[in-house]
Amino acid sequence: MKLIYCPECQDIVKLTREDRTCLCGKSHGRYLNDFDALYGGEAVPLFIDNPSFLRALASRPFMGGGRAFVAGVAPQACSTFWDAEHR
Numbered sequence: 598m599k600l601i602y603c604p605e606c607q608d609i610v611k612l613t614r615e616d617r618t619c620l621c622g623k624s625h626g627r628y629l630n631d632f633d634a635l636y637g638g639e640a641v642p643l644f645i646d647n648p649s650f651l652r653a654l655a656s657r658p659f660m661g662g663g664r665a666f667v668a669g670v671a672p673q674a675c676s677t678f679w680d681a682e683h684r
Contacts (some may be wrong), residue, residue, distance in 0.1 A: 598647055599671075599678060601626045601640035609643065612636075629679075637681030642671035644678070 599612045603619035610617050612634050619640075626636035635666040636642050646667035653664035671678045 598645040599626075599628065599634045600643040600645070601636050602643050602670075603639055603642060607640050610644065625669045633677050633679065635679045635681050642675065644669055644671050 600609055601612065601617075601619070601624050603621060603624035605623045606621035606640070607618055608619035608621070608624075610619055610624070612626050612628050614628050616625055618625040618638075620649070624636070624638045624640035626634055627641055628634045632673050634642070649667040653666040656664050658664065673680075
């Protein structure tokens with residue numbers, strides 16, 4: 598799963614095939630196909646590892662500390678996340 602973070606308004610937006618923007622409008626992005634995404638403006642690309650997330654959902658406890666999953670900030674040079682201004 599790909600998301601963008603806007604450092605200006607601190608909004609996090611899940612990407613879809615439609616262009617989506619953050620609350621302040623300074624960051625935007627969208628999926629190009631099932632794997633590749635384009636982002637622009639002030640956006641910082643984020644990712645959630647899908648299998649890790651699904652395992653955490655499946656083992657979600659009723660109480661306690663919850664379940665962790667793998668997520669991170671995508672590198673500046675990423676084969677599936679393209680900066681629209683530097684493509």
